[in-house]
Amino acid sequence: MGETAKYTDKMSVRHILIVISGIMITFGCSALVFSTWSAFQAVVPEQLGVDTATWALYITVLYLAEAFSAPFIGKLLAKTDIRIVLSVSALLVGLGFILISIVKTLWIFYVAGLMMGLGEVGLLWLAVPTLCNKWFNKNSGTIIGACMAFTGIGGAIWLQVFNALNASGMDIWTIYMIWGIAALVTSLPFTLLCIRSTPEECGCLPYGAPQTASGKPAGLDAGKAMKSVAFYAVFLLAGIINLLTIVAQQFPKYTKSLDDGTGTMLAVGVTMATVMMASQAICKLALGVCADKNSKVSFLAACATGIIGVLLVWFGTGSTMVLYAGAAVYGFFFASCVVLVPILVRQLFGQREYPEIYSRVSMFVNIVGAIGAPFWALFGKNYPMLFTVAIILLVVVLLLGIFCFGKMKGLQEQWTE
Template identity: 30%
Template structure:
């Protein structure tokens, strides 16, 4: 162990690798690949494809209910057990979905998937990386989260191939096997809850020496108690910020629909062009996760301003700039850049304001806002589209909301120093009482 530390290797790198596979596999399959099943499954069930999308609403509803419990378990139980059980449940739901015979059965599966996925989707990468890295945590969170989008790029065509050749039911069973293959080997053999479990300090900890110690992780586990954090105005502001950001994620999710309905000079195949626009947006999202992870380690405020301003400009481009190849690709890239904010900047903000002592239950409660946003976003913007017959209300409304979120995010970060002083004072009192 000591030799490996001197050579520059830290076990935390293996934790990042495990998180990469969790994001690349189960997280991408559940979230990034759900839509490829809606049309073929709807055709077999004899329902409108739009009704199958209620699956995602049910999934977010299940996540909203499950997150507080998942966060508490991840804080108090062995991460290997939490991740293994979550992965096994996700695989089981995929397998059961292959026997779907009715819309209500499919929606029920979505709800159960929502109960199962939060540990993998919301908690594993941000919590473990924050525990294992005292420095550069944002960068490694960004790297891991980027693979959720990369997984979508890889597995969407694979899933589509199986759907078109052997049917959607068999494709769901293939997804179940992939989830197990990309979760259990890492959860059982690689992941450890804390650096102390390997007898080392977190990467970048000031006291790090690479030697074994009973209290190796203490230098990085500093912060506010969850019960105290929930009572602060900063928690309320971050929750509202996360809710609004995720409501605005709808524009990213319907890029193909929006662009496919535009009249663009020189575009003969609107569907193919819409697919290219989605690919450009995914490039923006992937790049944003990495860049914002790097920059966020130094100053999260830059990420807040740049990421949300990119979303504002992209949305207004869709609305006001005459549609052309260049304008659509620029707008899609900027909206994709904004879409990276929720997965990377939100965990960085949470750590900056509340620390890592009870990060898991705090971040789980904040992540409930993401699920709530997923539940209501289609209702809000879809209803407005139905009423107006176009996406103008969404473009302008989301641009206004994101502009307001810049102010909210900066207000949260303005309290960073005050919050750190508050929890450090509380820790000193606890230390004095203990001694």
């Protein structure tokens, strides 16, 4: 009894540091990579003298690097000191931006995309859900939502920084240098000093009462989970959701195509992206809180707002306020990728071998993400077709989600410790 008395499942400074670290790596590295490239897309291809689709291939490289490294990084996070994995990941992201700033050619974007992809698979897709599930038995969905909200908050802030720097006449390559330094400053102090793989390393227990009498995590083993039909359904669902988040990166280009020659519509598009980032930040927290209570209702609401948001952007071109409203509403669906998907995976398959199972889902998420930028870019200026395809895919996501929730009770009955 004396040996275990030092351990506590109460909220401690160490638990709070985990949350702060999750917030900072999403606010910095993840927001800079995923939430601002749409603004650069409107400027950089012209400076390099290439078409948008060719330049956007670096996003494909980024997602492919994430996809094929996800199972490997998932195992590293389970077996290696997480501080080492995440610190190396942050260095790859920051140095990728700095290389772009220095070399200033098309091919360096592909190299940087590879580096950033290897870094972000740990920082965004795996670290936050894995740490939250290890450190929090209670309210883990809320914590995931709070951390992931800062990809949106960070995106909103960094997009406005980009707007201000670009409007001031600053060279685009200097902005990339600032992005690289910001990525390093907002991540390394936290990955090196604040994070530990498990609460037991700090003399703590996961916050909240354990979910099983023994305190051991319950769930399906990875092999059994990946043989279930529900695994392939959530596999597809997660990938399509990620594809649909990327369509929002077309908003600045879409509004630029509506320009009357004054140049104001590009700024409207960037502002739409900012509004969506701010919206999805709020919605990530809301989704996390709601999913802890009722994940099915949260999922249905997310799909509904996705469809409404697309329709508002499509048919709201006569009013900038309607366009902003559409971007804000779509932000609710946008939030589901990094909040609802990990929660759904945990509720279907449990925590027993969660990192390995979720890393496989993340692999497909990023394979689909790899084709996302060129896929949507191929529509060119045929925006009616683009928005029609988006709505069809949203309906597919809805049907896959309903199927997964229908299988949930049966899978949970098979969980073991």
